[in-house]
Amino acid sequence: MSTSSSTITTIGRTSTTGSHTSSRTSTRSVTTASSSSSPIATPYPAKRGLTYRNVTTLQFYPPPSPYISWSYNYYSLPNASDDVGIYPSSQYRFIPLLYNDADSLTSIWAANVNFSIANYGTDAIFGFNEPDANFNGQSANMPVAQSIQGYHNFMQPFAGRVKIGAPAVTNAGGGLTYLAQFLGNATQQNLTMDFLNIHWYASPYNIDYFESYLAQAYNLSVSYSPAGAAPLPIWVTEFGMDQDFYDQPTTAQFLKNATRFMDAQTWVERYAWFGNFPGGYTAFGTPTTNMLLNVDGSARSVLGDVWYSYNGTN
Template sequence: MFTSTFLLTLAGLSALTEASPLQARGGGKRGLAFPKQNHGVAGSQYTHHFSGSSKITWMYDWEAVIDGSPINLEYVPLLHSNQQWCTEGWFNNVANAQKQYKVSHVLSFNEPDQVGGGGSNMPVADAVAAHRQYIQPLAAQGLRIGSPSVTNADTAGKGIDYLQQFMNACSDCQIDFVVAHYYAWDRAEDFKAYLRKFHATFNKPVWVTEFGVTEGNADTFLKQVLPWMDAQGWIERYAYHMAAPTTDVKYLITPDGRGLSSTGQIYASV
C-alpha cells in the first residue's frame, strides 16, 4: 500500500511543478507537522486524512522540501540547523516551494538548545550567525520571520533562557514571531501558564510548532487547549506533534497509517 501511494504522490508533485502556487485555506491557526519521510515513504501522505477539515490551514515538515503531494495548505519552510545538508540549496528550496505553495512565513532552527531528540544543538553565537546568513535575507522578500524554536526546559542555556540570549544577540534581526515547543503531562493549566510566560517574556506573537502529551490523556488535553489557543490573539499558529503513524495513540494518525487516531479526530474537528 505505501509503495503505490508513494509513487502516486510523487506523480502529483511533478504535476504541480509548473502550476501556480497552491492557495491556503482561511486564516485559522491550526497546522500539521509531518515528517518529510517516514520509513521510506512520503510523510505528506498522512496530511490527506485531514482533507475534509476546515480547521487545518498550514503545514510544515522541518525542511524546505516536501516529498510527495500534501493537501492544499500554506507551507512554511524551516531551516533545521547550520549543517551543510540543511544550508546547501536552502535558498533554491525556498524558491521552489514558493512556486508550488503559498509561502508567507519562514521558520528558523529547530531546538538549537537541545542535543538529540531532533534538536540542532547550536551555540547561541552560531545560531545568530547562521540566522543572519540564511534566514534574515528572506525578510527582503516580504516573508515573516520566526525565531528558532526552543524546548520548554527550565534550566540555564535552555528554553526561554536560550531564546532570550539569541534575541539579545540578534536584536537588529527581523523576528516577527517567537516559536515555542512544549512536551509534558496532560495538565492544560500548566501548558497555558507556560505559553503566557513565553509571550510575556518576548512580547511578540507566539507560534507553538510542536506540542504533545508525554503522560496522561492527550484527547482530553486537546479538548481543553485547542479552544483556548484559538481564543488567544497573541497565539498566531500551532501544530500538534505530529501527523504520522505510531503505536502511541498520542499521535494524530493510526498505527497502520490509514486514518486519524482519536487524537487526530479531535484535532481535525474541535
Template sequence: MFVRFLALFVVLPLVLASNPKRGLAFDPAGYPEDIYKASGGSCSWVYNWSPSSPSPSVSGIEFVPMQWGTDGLNGFLSRARSDSAMNVLGFNEPDYGQQSNIPVGTAVQMWKADINPLASSGIRLGSPAVTSADSGLPWLSAFLAQCSGCTINFLAVHWYGEGAANLILYLQKVHSMYPNYKIWVTEFADTRTDAGAVLEFMKQVVAFMDATDWIEKYAWFAYKRTTSPLASNMLDGNGNLTPLGQWYIHG
C-alpha cells in the same frame, strides 16, 4: 487511483473550511500518502522539519519550510524564494543536545547570512524553536539579544508535559517575556499514555489558543502513525485518524 486523487484536488478548494491557526507537524515515516487524510478539514498549514514540501501535497494547505539545523543552509534562501514561501521556521530546538544543538553565537551568524535576507522578499521569519526545558527560554533570550538588526516576525516554541493548565501557564510566561511578538507553538503534546486524558488536554489547550490573539499558529505533535509509548499520535497503525486526529482535523 490517479482519477480518485485528481478528483480530490478538484473538489478540495470547495470544501476546505480551515482554521487559520491550526497546522500539522507531519512526520510521514514512510507513509507520505497519509497527508490526504487531512484534506477538507480544519488545518490550514503544514510543516515537516524540512525545507522541502511533503510529496504528495494537499491543495489549500500552506507549506511552511524549516531550516532544521546547519546542514543544507546555503540552499535555504533560494529554495524558500523559488517555492514562494510566505513564512519560514528557523532552527529546531537549538538548545537541546539531541536536536539541532547550535550555540547561540553560531546561530546568530547563520541567521544573518542565510535566513534574514528572506525578509527582503516579504517572507515572514519565525525564530529558532526552543524547548520548554530550562535551557529553552534563556537560549531564545540570548539569541534575540545578540541578533541585532535581525528580522524576527514571530517566536516558535515547543512544549511537552502533562495538563492543560501547565501549558497555558508556560505560554503566558513566554508572552509576558516577549509581549511584542506573536507566538507559534510548533510542537506540543500531553505526555500521558491515557488517550482519553490526552484528548481532553487537546480540547482545552486548542480552545485557549484559538481564543488568544497573541497565539498566531499551532501544530500538535504529531500527525503520524505512532508516537509510542505516548498517546498523542493522530493516526493509527493503518493510517486512519484516531479519535484524537479526528477531533483535531475535523473538530
C-alpha cells in the same frame, strides 16, 4: 465567552547578550480566555498545522478545513527524500524549516524556500529546531552565537518576503533563557523576527502549566518589543505528551482544552500538535499516544479527529 483579565509583567532587569544591554520594565494587560471557556465565536481561526513525515498522510485532512491552514515536515521542501507522493499545492501552506546550519541543508535552503514560496503558498519560514537542547542528537544543539550567525546568513535574506520565526525552543528548562539571549543579540544586529517559536511537552493534567508557559513566552516577546511596537506573536510548533501511559481519551481532552485556549488568544498565531504520524511511530522517543493517525497510518486516530474537526464546543 467568559474571560479573565491577566496582567503580564516584564520584570525590570539588566541583561547582557553580546554587547547588548537593556534594562526596562513594562506592564501590559492581556485578556485571556480560560481553556474552560464557552465556545469560540465564528468565524473560527484556522491556526492549526500538520507536522508530517510522509506527505500522503495529508489526505486524511481533506480541504477545505475551517481549522487547519498550514503544514511542515522539518525540511525545506514538502517532499523530503524519504517521502512518497506529491504535495497538494492547493491544500495547506507549507512552511520550510532550516533544521540546523549543516552545509547539506544550507546549500539548498535559498533555492528550496524560493520554490516553496512560488508553488506551495509559503508565508513563513522556521529556523533551527531546538538549538537549546540535545535530545540524543535529535535537536539542533547550537550556541546562541552560532544561531545568530545562521540567521544573518540564511534567514535575514527573506525578510519582508515571508514571516521569519525565531528558533524553536523547548520547555526542558533553559529554552526561554536561550530565546531571551537570542533576541538580545538579534536586536543588536537588527535581525528581523516576526514571531516566536516554542515547543512544549508534559502531561495531560498540566493544562495550567501549558497556558502559563505560553504566557511566559509572550511576556518575553513583550519585553523585547521596541517602544510602541506590538509584541511578536507566539507559534507553538510542537506540543504533546511526555509519557506513553496516558490513554487517548485523556490526551484528547487535553488537546481540546489546549486548542480552545490558543484559539482564544490573539497573541497565539499558529500551532501544531506532534504529530501527524501513524500510532506505531515513535519519532524521537515521542509516545505513540500522541499521534494523529491510527497504528497502521490508514486513518485518523481519536486525536486526529479532534485536530480535524473540533470546534471548541465541548
